[in-house]
Each structure stands twice: as structure tokens, then as C-alpha cells.
Amino acid sequence: MSVNREAPLGVFDSGVGGLTVVREILKQLPNESIIYYGDTAHVPYGDRDPQELKGFAHNITDYLFAQGCKMVIIACNTSTSLAFEELKNNFPLPIIGVIDPGVNKALEITKNMQIGVIGTAATINSGAYQRKLLAQKPQVQVYAKACPTFVPLVERGALRGADTEGTISDSLHPFLEKEIDTLILGCTHYPFLQAFIAKVLGPETQIIDPAHETVRCASEKLRELNLLAQEGQPSYSYISSSEPEEFRKKGSVFLGRDLGIVKEVLL
Numbered sequence: 587m588s589v590n591r592e593a594p595l596g597v598f599d600s601g602v603g604g605l606t607v608v609r610e611i612l613k614q615l616p617n618e619s620i621i622y623y624g625d626t627a628h629v630p631y632g633d634r635d636p637q638e639l640k641g642f643a644h645n646i647t648d649y650l651f652a653q654g655c656k657m658v659i660i661a662c663n664t665s666t667s668l669a670f671e672e673l674k675n676n677f678p679l680p681i682i683g684v685i686d687p688g689v690n691k692a693l694e695i696t697k698n699m700q701i702g703v704i705g706t707a708a709t710i711n712s713g714a715y716q717r718k719l720l721a722q723k724p725q726v727q728v729y730a731k732a733c734p735t736f737v738p739l740v741e742r743g744a745l746r747g748a749d750t751e752g753t754i755s756d757s758l759h760p761f762l763e764k765e766i767d768t769l770i771l772g773c774t775h776y777p778f779l780q781a782f783i784a785k786v787l788g789p790e791t792q793i794i795d796p797a798h799e800t801v802r803c804a805s806e807k808l809r810e811l812n813l814l815a816q817e818g819q820p821s822y823s824y825i826s827s828s829e830p831e832e833f834r835k836k837g838s839v840f841l842g843r844d845l846g847i848v849k850e851v852l853l
Contacts, residue, residue, distance in 0.1 A: 589656045589679070591813050594619035594821070595804070596650030596658040598643075601629035601741050602833065603775030604661030605840050607684070610801035612841075615808075617815040620822050621653055624837075627827035627852055630737040631664040632706030639708065643669035644676070645853040651677055656813050659804055660684060661797070663772045664706050667714035680811065682804045688770045688796030689718045695792055696768040699726045702761050702791075705772030707732040715772055729764050733757045733776075740775040743836050746782075754782045761787060770794045778840060824848045 595615075597607055601624050608622055623646050625631075631639055643665040650658050657680045660666045660673070666683035674681050692701050703715045710732040719728050735753050744750050761769070769791055771777055777795045784793055808814045822845075826833040830848035837845045 589813060590654075591656070592619070592815050592818060593654050593656035594621045594823070596621050596623070596647075596653065596655030597661050598623040598625065598646045598650065598658070598665070599662040599774055600625050600631040600664065601737070601775070602836050602840060603737065603740060603773060603778070605837055606774045606777045606795065606797040607659060607661035607800060609841060610797045611804075614801045614805055615815075617817055617820055619815065619820040621650060621655060622822075622824045623650065623851075624824070624826045624833055626829055626833055629741055630706065630734070631662065632708050632732070632734050632737060634708065636668050636708065636712075639664060640669045640672065642853075643673060647673050647677055647681070649851070649853055651679060655679065657682065657804065657808065659800065661774050661800070663774065663796070664708045667709045667712040680807050682800060682807065684774060684796045684800045685714055685718060685772075687799030687803045688772070688794050689715060689722070691796075691799045692768050692770050692794050693719065693723055693726070695794075696726070698765060698767050699723065700764060700766045700768070701726055701728055702764065702766040702769040703728060703730040703772045704733045704736075704758070704769065704776065705730075706737060707734055709772050715770060729761065729766060731757070731760060736779060737773065737775045740778045741836075743839065745778055750779070751782050751785070754779060755786050758783065758786045766791060768792045768794060771796065822846070825851050827852045
């Protein structure tokens with residue numbers, strides 16, 4: 587497939603959480619254009635049927651491919667855990683998921699081989715993180731927990747306050763009885779809550795934000811394929827499957843820049 591190096595990166599998530607990946611692209615790959623799709627009509631993904639979620643991922647990837655994207659980054663742990671291999675096999679462009687980069691970083695920095703993972707119910711129930719961690723280091727102890735209340739907090743913009751801190755503290759309390767020294771944020775929404783998460787777990791627990799590692803992997807792949815954009819004027823397009831104005835307001839706050847006009851496209 588002949589691809590223009592100036593073609594955009596396609597990024598998708600169930601809602602605004604994947605903007606943590608966009609934030610990293612802006613830092614690490616400032617010359618790259620971006621088309622971001624937030625599936626706000628179907629958020630949260632965590633409790634939905636896996637086959638339905640695979641269908642969403644396929645439809646969104648097909649849409650981004652049709653827009654001429656040179657790479658698709660699945661900025662959603664749930665979609666990565668369920669659909670990554672299928673998407674790689676069905677689309678003729680590089681596809682990057684968020685799970686492998688987080689796993690690799692956690693195994694690199696853990697000192698006691700006690701690793702915690704938090705994510706949506708669908709991600710945790712898929713066992714994707716557990717399998718990948720154990721496949722590389724069979725001696726690792728993995729403590730995985732679904733935190734279904736976290737995504738709605740972020741989607742509502744409830745990033746601070748006593749109620750938010752209380753919800754996070756209650757959800758993470760079981761980890762305080764373990765000896766984890768590393769926690770993987772297995773959902774791209776969760777970095778927006780990282781300050782509270784770190785406060786609950788204390789300074790001895792290192793927190794892995796897979797968004798940073800995912801974009802680093804994407805950068806390496808683009809370089810390998812000679813697809814890095816050259817210096818120029820990147821463009822940014824944001825699309826949501828419902829309530830685009832609400833997406834624009836929250837997304838602008840989260841990214842610290844105005845998203846501009848957000849198109850509504852329901853797939």
C-alpha cells in the first residue's frame with residue numbers, strides 16, 4: 587500500500603479517554619496530523635458484549651482507513667484486548683494497541699514482580715494483561731481489578747473533589763493489602779485520575795500510563811516504515827458518535843487547547 591507520509595494518524599476510543607494518547611502524540615510526534623474518533627454514543631464499553639465491541643472497533647477502523655489514515659492507534663484497552671489481532675489481520679495498515687507497551691514497561695521497572703492492573707470489566711475479564719505479563723515473566727504476581735466507576739467519572743468531567751477521591755480510594759483499597767510496586771492503568775481514561783490514584787497507593791507504587799509507551803511504539807513503527815511526517819503544519823480533526831459539543835467542551839479542558847468544531851458521525 588502506497589501511503590503519504592503526511593497522512594494523518596487515526597486514533598479511537600470509547601470516549602474522551604483516548605485523548606491521553608493524543609496528548610502524548612502532541613508531545614512526541616508534533617509534526618503528525620490526527621483524526622480522533624470518540625465513540626461517545628456507546629460509552630462506557632466495559633459492560634458491553636464482546637462481540638458488539640469487536641463490531642464497534644471494526645467499524646471505526648474501517649472509517650479511519652477510509653479517511654486515508656496511515657496508521658491506527660487503538661487508544662482503548664477494551665478494544666485492544668478484544669479486537670487487536672482481528673484488526674491487524676483485516677486492515678492493510680499498521681495498527682498499534684495500548685496493552686503490549688504498558689506490559690513491557692511494567693516488567694521493565696518492577697523490582698518485586700508484584701504488578702497491579704486496573705481497567706474496565708471487559709478488559710480485566712478478557713485476561714489480556716494477565717496473559718501477556720505471565721507469558722513474558724512466569725514468576726510475576728498479577729493482581730487485576732475492574733474499576734467500572736472510573737470511566738463515568740472521567741466522562742462526566744469529575745476529575746477532582748472529595749466524592750471522586752472517595753470512589754477511587756474505595757476501589758483501590760484491596761491493593762493496599764498487596765505488595766505491588768507497579769500499577770498499570772489499563773484504561774486510557776484513568777490517567778486523568780492519576781493524581782488521586784497515586785495519592786491512594788502512595789509514593790512506593792510506580793504508575794504506568796500506557797499512553798506514553800504506546801506513542802513511543804507508534805513513533806518507532808513510523809520511523810521503521812519511513813512514514814514519519816516531515817516538518818509542516820499538522821491538522822487535527824475530532825469526531826464523536828454523539829453530543830459533539832459536549833465532547834468539545836470536555837476534550838478542550840482535558841487537552842488544554844480548543845478542539846474546534848467536533849463532527850458527529852455515528853457508525
